[in-house]
Amino acid sequence: xxxxxxxxxxxxxxxxxxxxxxxxxxxxxxxxxxxxxxxxxxxxxxxxxxxxxxxxxxxxxxxxxxxxxxxxxxxxxxxxxxxxxxxxxxxxxxxxxxxxxxxxxxxxxxxxxxxxxxxxxxxxxxxxxxxxxxxxxxxxxxxxxxxxxxxxxxxxxxxxxxxxxxxxxxxxxxxxxxxxxxxxxxxxxxxxxxxxxxxxxxxxxxxxxxxxxxxxxxxxxxxxxxxxxxxxxxxxxxxxxxxxxxxxxxxxxxxxxxxxxxxxxxxxxxxxxxxxxxxxxxxxxxxxxxxxxxxxxxxxxxxxxxxxxxxxxxxxxxxxxxxxxxxxxxxxxxxxxxxxxxxxxxxxxxxxxxxxxxxxxxxxxxxxxxxxxxxxxxxxxxxxxxxxxxxxxxxxxxxxxxxxxxxxxxxxxxxxxxxxxxxxxxxxxxxxxxxxxxxxxxxxxxxxxxxxxxxxxxxxxxxxxxx
Amino acid sequence: xxxxxxxxxxxxxxxxxxxxxxxxxxxxxxxxxxxxxxxxxxxxxxxxxxxxxxxxxxxxxxx
Numbered sequence: 001x002x003x004x005x006x007x008x009x010x011x012x013x014x015x016x017x018x019x020x021x022x023x024x025x026x027x028x029x030x031x032x033x034x035x036x037x038x039x040x041x042x043x044x045x046x047x048x049x050x051x052x053x054x055x056x057x058x059x060x061x062x063x064x065x066x067x068x069x070x071x072x073x074x075x076x077x078x079x080x081x082x083x084x085x086x087x088x089x090x091x092x093x094x095x096x097x098x099x100x101x102x103x104x105x106x107x108x109x110x111x112x113x114x115x116x117x118x119x120x121x122x123x124x125x126x127x128x129x130x131x132x133x134x135x136x137x138x139x140x141x142x143x144x145x146x147x148x149x150x151x152x153x154x155x156x157x158x159x160x161x162x163x164x165x166x167x168x169x170x171x172x173x174x175x176x177x178x179x180x181x182x183x184x185x186x187x188x189x190x191x192x193x194x195x196x197x198x199x200x201x202x203x204x205x206x207x208x209x210x211x212x213x214x215x216x217x218x219x220x221x222x223x224x225x226x227x228x229x230x231x232x233x234x235x236x237x238x239x240x241x242x243x244x245x246x247x248x249x250x251x252x253x254x255x256x257x258x259x260x261x262x263x264x265x266x267x268x269x270x271x272x273x274x275x276x277x278x279x280x281x282x283x284x285x286x287x288x289x290x291x292x293x294x295x296x297x298x299x300x301x302x303x304x305x306x307x308x309x310x311x312x313x314x315x316x317x318x319x320x321x322x323x324x325x326x327x328x329x330x331x332x333x334x335x336x337x338x339x340x341x342x343x344x345x346x347x348x349x350x351x352x353x354x355x356x357x358x359x360x361x362x363x364x365x366x367x368x369x370x371x372x373x374x375x376x377x378x379x380x381x382x383x384x385x386x387x388x389x390x391x392x393x394x395x396x397x398x399x400x401x402x403x404x405x406x407x408x409x410x411x412x413x414x415x416x417x418x419x420x421x422x423x424x425x426x427x428x429x430x431x432x433x434x435x436x437x438x439x440x441x442x443x444x445x446x447x448x449x450x451x452x453x454x455x456x457x458x459x460x461x462x463x464x465x466x467x
Numbered sequence: 468x469x470x471x472x473x474x475x476x477x478x479x480x481x482x483x484x485x486x487x488x489x490x491x492x493x494x495x496x497x498x499x500x501x502x503x504x505x506x507x508x509x510x511x512x513x514x515x516x517x518x519x520x521x522x523x524x525x526x527x528x529x530x
Contacts (some may be wrong), residue, residue: 017474120474155481188480207488215487216480226479230486238489245488 010070012360020140022081025065029083031058031140031382032067033273040117040143041077047115049142054108056128056137057082079139085315087368089181090124090160092344092352094327095168095255097134098175101127102113102161104134105448109153113240116145117347122153124160125362131315131339132330144297148231151239154246158208159185162250164200166209167194170202174323176345183356188213203247219306237380259326265302265328270338275453279306279408282451282460283375286406287312296371296403298348300377303341305327309375310340321347349387366401374398376407378416385420385447391431392440397446409437414457429450434459 014022019037023030025048033041044050050058061080068074090098101124109119119141128139151157163186164175171194178186186194192213200206219226256262283305287295295305300318302325311318320326323345330343346352346365355362376398383389410417411434421429431437441447445463449460452459506512 150477150482150485152475152477155478155486156475158481207484211487212480214480215483216478218482219479223479226482230482233486234482238485239490242485314517408517 006129012358013356015357017140019143021067021070022404023065023067023070024448027083028065029081030061030065030067031079031081032070032111033077033079033140034071035333037078037140038076040194041139042078043115043117044112044139044142047112047117049108049111049115050139053133053140054104054136056084056135058139081137081139084128084130084137084433086317087363088129088344089179089352089362090164091176092346093129093176094323094330094343094345095165095175096327096334097129097343098124098161098331099165099250099253100133101129102157102165102250103247105157105161106243106250108136109151109243110240110247112142113145113243114238116236117142118145118149118151118239119143119153122157122161123214125147129342131341132333132343133337133339141187145236145239148234149239150230150234151242154211154242155188156185157246158191158212159187162204162208162246163188163191165250165253166191166205168361169255170195170199170205172255180352180355183361188216203252208249220318230332255327255386257327261322261324261328265325273454275455275458278451278453279377279458279460280304281450282462283377283406284311284461286373286404290373292373294369294371295373295375296365297375297377300329300343300378300380303333303343303379305375305377306341306343311372313373314340316341321345321349323419349383349389369401370401373404373406376402376405376454378408378410380407380437381410381414381420381432383416385417385424385429391437393442395437395440399465402465402467403444404465405461407441407461407463409434409459409461411457411459417457 010052011022011024011026014020019034019040021032023032049055058081059080063078064078067078090101093101104127105119105122105124109122112118121141125142126136127134128137129135138434160179164179167173167178167186168175188209191209195205195209200210217296223292244254246368267380287309290312292309295306295309295313295316297303297309297316297318300320301307301322303318306316306318306329318326318329326343326345333341333343352362352364354360354364380394383394384391397408412418412421412432417432441461441463444466446466447461447463449462450459503512
């Protein structure tokens with residue numbers, strides 16, 4: 001990673017707001033505040049909003065770390081934040097995760113307005129998930145409300161929250177590729193292009209999409225005039241009314257996975273055969289053999305093994321390419337109040353890259369913290385056969401992560417493997433053989449334990465990296 | 468620099484929209500208010516429990 005020109009410890013994604021900047025020292029997360037930023041923070045402290053669970057735990061830490069040169073002027077104060085176990089981005093969240101993040105954003109804005117404060121922006125990157133609980137992390141986003149100021153973050157809210165949710169809810173188009181494709185989200189003009197004539201009659205669409213795009217085009221060349229006029233007529237009551245209306249609109253947006261996903265998800269706990277029981281035990285033994293800090297369950301599906309891993313781990317990240325089961329898993333974890341398992345949707349064969357300015361504003365998954373244990377159950381055949389990633393490449397990547405590994409290899413006789421191979425030409429994937437897989441695995445890992453399941457078509461391995 | 472607004476560009480059209488949307492909301496609320504009043508006047512709709520509640524202390528004051 002080419003971080004050479006970013007000072008060490010500085011969070012490369014925190015530079016847009018000149019009043020505050022995030023940096024790391026040791027295991028701690030700090031924020032340097034300008035004089036203005038400090039006044040806003042003191043006003044925020046007085047509101048009591050920091051005392052609840054909605055905002056990341058924060059304390060004054062003046063002198064706790066060296067922040068010289070981080071801001072244009074000398075920092076006026078330093079804050080220390082509680083560390084989020086694993087950072088995630090909106091393009092890895094499911095529909096309900098983005099929706100819950102947006103409701104948190106709006107509720108905090110409404111609460112702030114009661115104290116004559118506002119959130120100066122509306123970006124979902126200011127929300128992080130602790131397990132299935134959204135937390136607002138950008139304390140520097142709160143500021144005192146200025147007379148006649150409209151909802152500055154309204155446009156950003158539309159681009160990064162409302163439009164993506166609307167796209168998936170109204171059109172059935174997953175929003176994740178759109179958010180990953182553009183760090184600022186979908187513009188009003190682009191969104192209008194995606195809506196049909198009939199969509200105009202959907203609640204909120206005419207105003208927030210069509211009218212918005214039209215007004216944007218009309219007033220683009222008169223910013224000063226508009227600003228002065230708005231300042232003259234805008235009232236706080238109007239601000240509050242607009243935010244309330246937006247909350248109502250977002251609250252109504254729904255999306256649910258197709259029926260097949262529900263059926264498969266519902267069967268998650270009804271495995272009764274011997275294979276499933278032994279696989280559970282295998283994973284449980286490894287999970288409990290050490291105090292794992294961070295486990296990645298890749299190809300997590302309904303989260304069955306993430307839950308088992310959580311018995312012996314501090315944090316589990318449950319990743320699956322299919323948004324459906326992850327959405328249902330999130331809903332369950334949310335209802336349980338789970339703060340340990342973080343469900344995310346991402347295709348491993350096309351994982352989240354570094355994005356934004358210098359490609360560093362948003363990080364790839366390994367750059368956010370490598371795991372100490374990876375579960376790759378019922379996955380290698382999808383990666384090798386469906387995504388055409390050579391077996392050696394896949395194992396090489398796992399070895400590069402440097403973590404312990406529980407991996408399952410379904411042989412060519414396995415019904416699922418047969419199904420994946422069926423449409424392909426005979427003789428393709430010559431590397432997808434048990435012997436070859438085992439040999440390759442042993443080159444990079446020390447296999448500590450392996451077990452062939454009763455049915456004979458699936459083999460489990462527990463391996464630790466060499467070196 | 469006199470920063471009336473924050474670091475984020477709120478967008479001119481987006482600001483105008485908030486006034487219009489707010490205006491529409493105000494009109495809608497006013498219209499609904501008068502509509503309910505009309506319905507009550509015509510005895511099509513009963514008084515809201517809140518209105519009854521709010522009326523009570525006033526009558527006891529008078530007593």
